[in-house]
Amino acid sequence: MNAQLAWEVALGLFLVWILMLWRRPVPAQGAAWSNEGLTMVLSQALVFSLYGLLEAHVGNHGRWFLVALAAWSLGWWAAYFGLRWARCRGDRLLLPLACLLSGLGWVMQLRLEQALAVNQACWVLVGLATLILVTAYLKRLDQLRRWYGPLLILCLGLQCGLFVFGKERNGAALWYALGPFSFQPVEIVKVLVVCLLAILLAPAAQDPKRLTRPVLAVMAGAWLLLETLLVLQKDLGPALLFFGLFLAMLYLVSGRLRWVLGLLCLSLFGAMAAYNRFGHVRVRVEAWLDPLGHYQDSGYQISEALFALAWGGWQGTGLGLGEPYRIPEAATDFIYVAWCEELGTLGGCLLWGILTLFLLRCFRAAQVSQDPFERLLAAGLACLMSWQSCVVLFGILKLMPMTGITLPFISYGGSSLLSNFVILALLLRMTRREL
């Protein structure tokens, strides 16, 4: 227990270290031991010591998991040097922060279900390879603008293909299955949508006069199409995600608060209509308002999450010593709750701090970028990740109805992780000159 407190103090010191580096200028080119490398070392040391803590508390994880952890670590170092090989000296805090988030998530998955941790380690390696490939291939993000058509077709094809090839799980066909692998296309679609929106709106962001009616009509049409598709597929989480994303992008480009507020009011009517029309929406709202009263059916997930949070208390039960296996979907949607049970409110706030710093750093990437398209793209990606984190965290903390989305880099899930790495690659590419 004391070891865990010491580890949490170390995590807090790491947060302070990040804040110290926040505005510090980059060391001269060719500096042997840059701050980025040191931060990488520190974040990996935190992950290894957390694994050590788990071993000390439970200690029945075989040697193979140490091998998996070593592979995970080597993968991140390969990415670190691969970025230099790809001549991409991006933001120096994004990579270490993402590394820490993925490492902490991985240890938690190992604690929850060992088979998942092996899968997740493989997915991280695949994601890191994707990161290198994207950064090496996309020397200039302007290249993306030429692919408007193909990206649009890919986006629509992936989402509409679900009606034909989708594999059903938990009552909704949201996956493509390829042998043992399954893939959730909406995770990639959301990145593509941000790219497409950025391409569409970049001229308007530069000059408000270019926000013409055709542009707005295309945006509104895409929005309606996406929401309709997702509602038909009963995928409420991404529907909510795209709603927030489009609102944020609209505000960023137009700057008209009235439009945003008007759309919010409209969406309230839409939400009420959905509540009346769809049984599965009603079920979720009921579960949100009174989870303990609906413990036997719809409120079960949220009730178990609340029990876990209360059980953990301030300091937590100790990593590996709690009972997070009682929470359904503990490794994906509810991983933050599992973390809070075992590392306490203290640990939960620290993890929240790292996640928030990572998200703020994404916004910073948008702020320091010069090219209008890149800025809009970075801002869109930052909004996407932040809104996604908000939706899932609010859902599991009973602040709004639960919708199944993953927490960036922390939750288990291959396609979600892959899309996070693509986002990271784009952000690293566009911060190359600045930091």
Add this chain to the structure above:
Amino acid sequence: MNFDDRLVRVKWVFLLLLLVVPLRLVALQLGWRQQLNTDPHNSRLLEKVAFRGRVLDRHGQLLAYSRGNHRIYPQGSLPSHWTGFYSVDRGVGGAERWKNELLRERREENGVTSRPGHELRLSLDLPRQRSLERVFPAEQGAALLVDLDRGQVLAAISKPDFQPARVGADWRTWQHDERAPLLNRPFLGLYPAGPLARAWSWKQLPRRPVSLMDWTSPQPVKGQLLISPGQVAYYLLKSGSELPLSQLFSEHVQPWRRPPELAPLQKCAQGWQWSCVARLEQQVVTWAVALKPPYLVVLVWENSDQEKAALRAAWKSI
């Protein structure tokens, strides 16, 4: 207002939204924790097996203990009807049930921190239990060894017995087994007393079986007196007032005082051995009772009247 300002605004909106998360966590700990930690739906309030107390025999030999999430019975089936069983799915039986409040994990005031349960020491004498099992080779039946001086049961055998550790796996088999391995025959098995009752001519014996536990017996069949070995021992010890089974079983309770009625009975039955065969419809039961102060032995064979040789061999070793 240009793009940069709007970007800063959006960033602040998201930061403020995210700030709700730690505030919510703190508020939940401050305001809601107690209620959630005592909610009847909270499955974390279920007992943790790892903290369940140990069960020992009178010499301190381990009969049951917990390792991780498992309950271990190192003596196997030998004291199975003493320890009973513990299973999350099938509940508890035997001493695990009867002293559950003593054995189960305790909670600190906060309701979250677990403390180990108490230790239970039974009056069982494991070496005597083993030797009694050796001299009692019945496939079905009950045997009981009571120390009359101390008023304690030293050994009790119920055949067929079971492996307490396999309660989860074998429960259905046991339930459908006609030989009823889960029945605690020395105390809950009812056998036709037959000439046993006449031989003693216990006028005070009631015309119905008396329960030793909080247990109601089925009605006796066709006027035959049904009696358990435990009841035979009980009548020999003291008739009339109800003797709680815990007093026969355990050392924890108040010291035993020899009942005044016992002395004359014991005198007249000095060194006395008796056996009989009782019949109830198809069921044939062989009784054997031996009183060698301070020990009383009661044996019952089910469905066999051809075990006289075994019976005689048993006498010699007792």
